[in-house]
Amino acid sequence: MQNLIVSASPHQRSEMTTQKIMLRVIIALMPAVVASGIIFGVRAILLILLCASSCVVFEYLSRKLMRRSNTIYDLSAVVTGILLAMNLPPTLPFWMAIIGSFVSIVIVKQLFGGLGQNFANPAIVGRIVLMLSFTTQMTTWVKPFWYKTADLTTSPTPLSSSIEKLPSYLDLFLGTTGGCLGETCALALLIGGLYLAFTGIISLSTPVSFLGTLALLSLIGGADPLYQILSGGAMIGAFFMATDYATTPVTNKGKIIFGIGCGTITFLIRQFGSYPEGVSFSILLMNILTPYIDMLTKTKPLGAKKEARKNG
Amino acid sequence: MKRLNGIHLRHLKNTQDMKTVKLPLPDRVTILMSQNMGAECSPLVAIGEKVTVGQKIGDSSAFMSAPVHSSVSGTVVAIKEHLLANGGTCQALVIEADGKQTVSAEVVPPVINDKESLVAAVRQSGACGLGGAGFPTHIKLNFDEKTTPIDTLIINGAECEPYITADYRELMENPADVIGGARMLMNFLKIPKTKICIESNKPAAIEKLKKMTSSIPEIEIVPLPSKYPQGAEKVIIYSATGRIVKEGELPSAQGVIVMNVSTTAFIFRYSKTGMPLVSKRLTVDGDAVKKPCSVEVPIGTPISEVLSFAKAQDYEKILAGGPMMGLCIYDTSAPIVKTNNAILAFKKAKLPSSTACIRCGRCIKACPLDLMPEALEKAFDRRDLAALKELKVQLCMNCGCCTYVCPAKRPLAEKNQLAKLEVRN
Numbered sequence: 001m002q003n004l005i006v007s008a009s010p011h012q013r014s015e016m017t018t019q020k021i022m023l024r025v026i027i028a029l030m031p032a033v034v035a036s037g038i039i040f041g042v043r044a045i046l047l048i049l050l051c052a053s054s055c056v057v058f059e060y061l062s063r064k065l066m067r068r069s070n071t072i073y074d075l076s077a078v079v080t081g082i083l084l085a086m087n088l089p090p091t092l093p094f095w096m097a098i099i100g101s102f103v104s105i106v107i108v109k110q111l112f113g114g115l116g117q118n119f120a121n122p123a124i125v126g127r128i129v130l131m132l133s134f135t136t137q138m139t140t141w142v143k144p145f146w147y148k149t150a151d152l153t154t155s156p157t158p159l160s161s162s163i164e165k166l167p168s169y170l171d172l173f174l175g176t177t178g179g180c181l182g183e184t185c186a187l188a189l190l191i192g193g194l195y196l197a198f199t200g201i202i203s204l205s206t207p208v209s210f211l212g213t214l215a216l217l218s219l220i221g222g223a224d225p226l227y228q229i230l231s232g233g234a235m236i237g238a239f240f241m242a243t244d245y246a247t248t249p250v251t252n253k254g255k256i257i258f259g260i261g262c263g264t265i266t267f268l269i270r271q272f273g274s275y276p277e278g279v280s281f282s283i284l285l286m287n288i289l290t291p292y293i294d295m296l297t298k299t300k301p302l303g304a305k306k307e308a309r310k311n312g
Numbered sequence: 313m314k315r316l317n318g319i320h321l322r323h324l325k326n327t328q329d330m331k332t333v334k335l336p337l338p339d340r341v342t343i344l345m346s347q348n349m350g351a352e353c354s355p356l357v358a359i360g361e362k363v364t365v366g367q368k369i370g371d372s373s374a375f376m377s378a379p380v381h382s383s384v385s386g387t388v389v390a391i392k393e394h395l396l397a398n399g400g401t402c403q404a405l406v407i408e409a410d411g412k413q414t415v416s417a418e419v420v421p422p423v424i425n426d427k428e429s430l431v432a433a434v435r436q437s438g439a440c441g442l443g444g445a446g447f448p449t450h451i452k453l454n455f456d457e458k459t460t461p462i463d464t465l466i467i468n469g470a471e472c473e474p475y476i477t478a479d480y481r482e483l484m485e486n487p488a489d490v491i492g493g494a495r496m497l498m499n500f501l502k503i504p505k506t507k508i509c510i511e512s513n514k515p516a517a518i519e520k521l522k523k524m525t526s527s528i529p530e531i532e533i534v535p536l537p538s539k540y541p542q543g544a545e546k547v548i549i550y551s552a553t554g555r556i557v558k559e560g561e562l563p564s565a566q567g568v569i570v571m572n573v574s575t576t577a578f579i580f581r582y583s584k585t586g587m588p589l590v591s592k593r594l595t596v597d598g599d600a601v602k603k604p605c606s607v608e609v610p611i612g613t614p615i616s617e618v619l620s621f622a623k624a625q626d627y628e629k630i631l632a633g634g635p636m637m638g639l640c641i642y643d644t645s646a647p648i649v650k651t652n653n654a655i656l657a658f659k660k661a662k663l664p665s666s667t668a669c670i671r672c673g674r675c676i677k678a679c680p681l682d683l684m685p686e687a688l689e690k691a692f693d694r695r696d697l698a699a700l701k702e703l704k705v706q707l708c709m710n711c712g713c714c715t716y717v718c719p720a721k722r723p724l725a726e727k728n729q730l731a732k733l734e735v736r737n
Binding site for chain 2: 004005006007008009010011012013014016017018020021071074076114115116117245246250251294298299300301302303304305
C-alpha cells in the first residue's frame with residue numbers, strides 16, 4: 001500500500017493569495033507615488049522608500065521578538081508604509097517618519113495580533129499620532145515643484161481657512177497644490193482606485209458612499225461638493241484607507257454604512273471642527289464602530305428560520 | 313429573483329466526448345453492506361455459497377435502507393469488516409468471480425401499476441441517489457401527497473464539479489431512458505411537470521434532449537448557468553423554480569423532488585429488465601491518469617483496477633468524486649460503491665498552508681447559501697456553540713466555495729463540518 005495524501009475537501013484552491021492582493025494594492029498606489037515624485041521631488045520618493053522599508057523592518061523585528069512567524073512576505077507592511085508616507089508632508093524630517101512607521105506596525109498592528117487582527121488602520125493611526133506629536137512639521141506644506149525653485153515658503157493646504165486664493169479644480173485634480181505627498185493628485189488616486197475595483201480587490205461600495213455622502217452634505221451645507229471631494233485626503237482615504245479589509249465591515253451593506261459614516265464625519269470636522277482636515281479621524285472613528293456594524297449587518301442565510309434567542 | 317452566489321471553476325470535462333467502455337471483469341469484488349445513506353444491510357448469503365449476477369445478497373428491515381446485490385456470478389469467499397471513510401465500519405462480502413456472469417433467476421422485470429408498486433420496485437432495485445449523496449430513492453418517491461403534494465420533478469443534470477462527466481454520458485448515451493424514467497415517475501406519482509436541468513456548458517445534451525422532448529409538453533429542458541455548486545439540491549431547486557427549501561425541510565415541503573439523471577435512467581431500465589444496481593459509470597481522470605475515460609464498472613471492483621485500467625501513475629492523491637467535494641481514498645484496494653461517479657488521481661496534491669484571515673469577505677461573497685464562513689470559523693475556534701447556531705452552521709452543505717476562494721487558504725468548509733458535529737451533539 002502506497003502512501004496517499006488524505007485531506008478534507010475541497011481539493012483545489014483559487015490562485016488568489018494575500019501576497020497577490022497586497023501586490024495589487026502596491027501597483028495601484030504606483031500612479032500616486034509617481035505623481036508625488038513629480039510634484040514634490042526626490043524627497044517625496046525617499047520618504048516613501050523610508051516608510052516602506054522601516055515598516056518591513058519593524059514588522060520583522062516585532063514578529064521575531066514575539067516569537068511569531070515571519071510575515072514580511074505577505075507585503076502588508078509595504079502597503080502600510082507607502083500609505084503612511086502618502087499621508088505625510090514632503091518636508092517631514094526622516095526620523096519622524098520612522099516614528100510613524102513604528103506606531104503603525106508595532107503598536108497598531110502587531111500588538112493586536114498582526115494582519116487581520118488590528119482594529120484600526122495602521123497608517124491612519126500613524127499619521128494621527130504624528131499629527132498630534134509634531135503638529136508644526138506635520139502642517140508645513142511646501143508649494144508644488146518647490147524643489148525646482150528652492151522656494152521653501154510654505155503654502156497652506158487648500159482646506160485651511162487661512163488660504164488666500166483657492167486652487168482651481170484642475171490643480172486639485174492633477175495635484176499641483178500644497179498637501180501631503182500622496183493625497184494631492186486625485187487623478188493618480190482615481191486610476192489606482194479604479195484598478196483595484198476592476199480587479200476585484202476592493203468593492204466600490206465604500207468609496208462611492210464615502211465621497212457621495214461628503215458631496216451631498218457639502219452641497220446641503222453650502223460648501224462646494226467637487227472641491228470637497230478633490231481636496232485633502234478624501235480620495236486616498238475613500239479608495240485606499242476606508243477599503244482596508246481588516247478594519248472595515250465585511251458585508252456590502254456594512255461597507256455602505258461605513259462609507260456614509262466616513263463621509264458624514266469628514267464633513268462635520270471640515271465644516272465645524274477646528275481641524276482643517278477630517279478624513280483620518282472619520283476613518284479611525286468608523287474603524288472603531290466596525291465590529292458593531294458587522295454585528296448589525298450579518299447576512300441572512302438562504303431558508304434560515306428565525307430562532308428564539310435565549311437570554312444569557 | 314436574486315442570483316445565488318457561487319464560484320466559477322475550470323470545467324476540465326476531458327472525458328465528455330468519450331463513449332463509456334466496460335471494465336474487464338475483476339477476479340473478485342468486495343461488496344459493502346453499507347453503500348447508501350441509512351442503515352447497514354445484513355448479509356443474506358454465507359461463506360462458500362454460490363451467487364449470481366443481480367442476486368440480492370444484503371438487506372435490512374430498517375426504514376432508511378436499500379438492498380445490495382451481487383455484481384458478479386461466483387462464490388462468496390469471505391465476510392469481513394471494512395473501514396469506511398467516516399471512521400465507522402461495515403460488513404463486506406468478498407466474492408470470487410467465476411467469469412460466467414450467470415444472471416440470477418431473481419432478475420425479472422417488476423410489475424408496476426401504481427405508486428405503491430413503483431416504490432416497492434425501486435426499493436428492490438437497490439437504487440439510491442447516484443449523484444453522490446446516496447439517499448435511498450424509494451423513500452424520496454414515497455412522499456405523502458396529502459401533506460406535501462409534488463408539482464415538479466427536477467431531474468438534476470447539472471454535474472457542476474470539474475472533471476466529472478458520468479451524468480453527461482448518461483444524457484448523451486441513454487437520453488430515452490432519462491426521459492422514460494421521468495415519464496414513469498410523473499405517471500405513477502401523479503406529478504404534472506418535469507424540469508430536466510442541465511448546466512449551459514453542456515450544449516450538446518441540452519440540444520439533444522430539447523429535440524427529443526419537443527412533443528412532450530410536460531417535460532421542460534432548463535439550461536442553468538455554469539456556476540458551482542449549481543447541482544446542489546437547494547441551489548438547483550432555487551434555480552429551477554425560485555423556491556427556497558427552508559432550514560430542516562425536505563424538498564417535498566416545497567412541492568418538488570430532485571432526482572439525479574443517472575438514477576432516473578437506472579430506474580427506467582430496472583422497470584424494463586429487472587436488473588438491479590450492480591454496475592456504475594465512472595469518470596476516471598486527473599493529472600496522474602494517462603488515459604482518461606468513462607468506464608462502466610461492476611460495484612465492488614477494487615479502485616486499484618479502475619486506476620490501472622486508466623493507466624494512472626505516480627499519484628499522491630486519489631479522490632472518489634470531484635475535486636470540490638470528493639473524498640480522499642486512503643487505500644486503493646477499497647471497492648467501488650453505488651454512489652461513486654468519478655475516481656480522480658492527482659500527482660501533486662499538497663495544499664498550501666494557511667495564513668491569517670484578512671477579513672476580505674471573499675468567503676461570504678462565494679457562499680451560495682449566504683452564510684458567513686469568516687464569522688463561523690472564528691466562532692468555531694472559540695467553540696462558541698450559540699454563535700455557530702445563530703450563524704446557521706447546520707445549513708452548510710460543504711460545497712467548499714469558501715475554502716476555494718480564501719486568499720489566506722484557510723480550511724473554512726472543513727471547520728464548518730466539525731462545527732456541525734459539535735452543534736448536533
